[in-house]
Amino acid sequence: MKVERRNLAEFTTLAVGGPSEIWTVESPEDLERATSAPYRVLGNGSNLLVSDRGVPERVIRLGGVYARGSLGRVRDGNEAHLTPWIGAGVLLPALVQEALQAGLSGLEPLLGIPASVGGAVRMNAGTRYGEIADVLEAVEVFHAGLFHVLDPAELGLEYRTSHLPPGAIVTRVRFRLIPASKKDVATLMSRVDAARKGQPKRKSAGCAFKNPPGDAAGRLIDEAGFKGLRAGSAMISHEHGNFIINTGGASAKDVWKLVKHVQEELNLELEWEIWGELP
Numbered sequence: 334m335k336v337e338r339r340n341l342a343e344f345t346t347l348a349v350g351g352p353s354e355i356w357t358v359e360s361p362e363d364l365e366r367a368t369s370a371p372y373r374v375l376g377n378g379s380n381l382l383v384s385d386r387g388v389p390e391r392v393i394r395l396g397g398v399y400a401r402g403s404l405g406r407v408r409d410g411n412e413a414h415l416t417p418w419i420g421a422g423v424l425l426p427a428l429v430q431e432a433l434q435a436g437l438s439g440l441e442p443l444l445g446i447p448a449s450v451g452g453a454v455r456m457n458a459g460t461r462y463g464e465i466a467d468v469l470e471a472v473e474v475f476h477a478g479l480f481h482v483l484d485p486a487e488l489g490l491e492y493r494t495s496h497l498p499p500g501a502i503v504t505r506v507r508f509r510l511i512p513a514s515k516k517d518v519a520t521l522m523s524r525v526d527a528a529r530k531g532q533p534k535r536k537s538a539g540c541a542f543k544n545p546p547g548d549a550a551g552r553l554i555d556e557a558g559f560k561g562l563r564a565g566s567a568m569i570s571h572e573h574g575n576f577i578i579n580t581g582g583a584s585a586k587d588v589w590k591l592v593k594h595v596q597e598e599l600n601l602e603l604e605w606e607i608w609g610e611l612p
């Protein structure tokens with residue numbers, strides 16, 4: 334196990350976040366040691382706004398066996414393909430590409446989501462084409478010193494959230510996928526990809542605000558004329574109003590100023606999780 338003090342900015346897609354103690358766990362024994370004091374679990378840091386002062390808790394990252402795994406050999410036929418156990422630290426984009434190469438259908442709706450498998454389960458990541466809940470076969474969770482293999486129905490997966498108990502760590506996952514032609518998988522992927530056109534490619538944490546019922550946060554932000562608004566090096570994207578981007582060296586304080594401004598003016602609910610104290 335590696336324990337090091339690093340800036341969380343190195344581990345978040347928004348590239349924001351101060352010094353914290355990072356515990357990279359590689360075995361059940363590591364998990365037990367790392368969880369013996371207050372902790373948080375870090376996936377790929379793609380839904381987080383982390384304080385410039387970092388967090389006081391241990392930050393657990395999944396490494397070793399928990400960051401490995403592949404979809405397994407596919408037999409011909411139409412019956413469902415149950416994948417081997419895949420480490421929750423594996424990144425979703427890698428699995429989506431593997432599924433395309435292997436001719437396995439089911440992960441296409443998750444194309445373009447920069448999550449770890451564990452973070453995607455915790456948030457029930459998805460798009461309008463489907464969500465991870467649709468393809469889960471079983472989920473292994475480490476909680477209160479024990480491993481549990483859960484049926485996805487026990488996770489309380491709902492729209493972009495789950496009811497995993499606080500502190501529960503998703504360690505490994507099995508998927509249920511369907512053998513399909515590469516052409517069919519590629520066709521659905523290109524449809525999902527097309528729906529992402531117009532999303533900024535620069536450093537961000539995805540959509541900052543939840544869509545209010547029957548409306549789109551991005552549209553409201555655009556209509557209010559907030560696109561291009563800056564605080565330090567943070568900016569509301571010109572391409573998509575619901576994206577706050579780091580144009581280079583932005584602090585959490587900069588990002589937070591924009592968040593507060595939008596919230597005060599438009600009363601939108603934040604989508605991201607906040608780690609640590611913000612000014």
Ligand SMILES: Cc1cc2nc3c(=O)[nH]c(=O)nc-3n(C[C@H](O)[C@H](O)[C@H](O)COP(=O)(O)OP(=O)(O)OC[C@H]3O[C@@H](n4cnc5c(N)ncnc54)[C@H](O)[C@@H]3O)c2cc1C
Nearest residue numbers: 376377378379380448449451452453456458459503538539
């Ligand atoms: C460019 C961009 C596009 C995006 N598009 C989408 C989209 O289309 N759809 C969508 O749903 N989301 C999208 N997101 C948001 C984000 O990718 C998801 O919320 C994702 O599920 C977060 O996963 P993560 O591994 O990065 O988790 P993190 O951001 O690291 O953590 C998020 C939460 O999950 C918890 N967590 C992480 N790993 C584990 C684990 N192993 N066990 C238990 N808890 C864990 C963390 O403690 C935290 O509470 C996008 C983000 C970006 C930057």
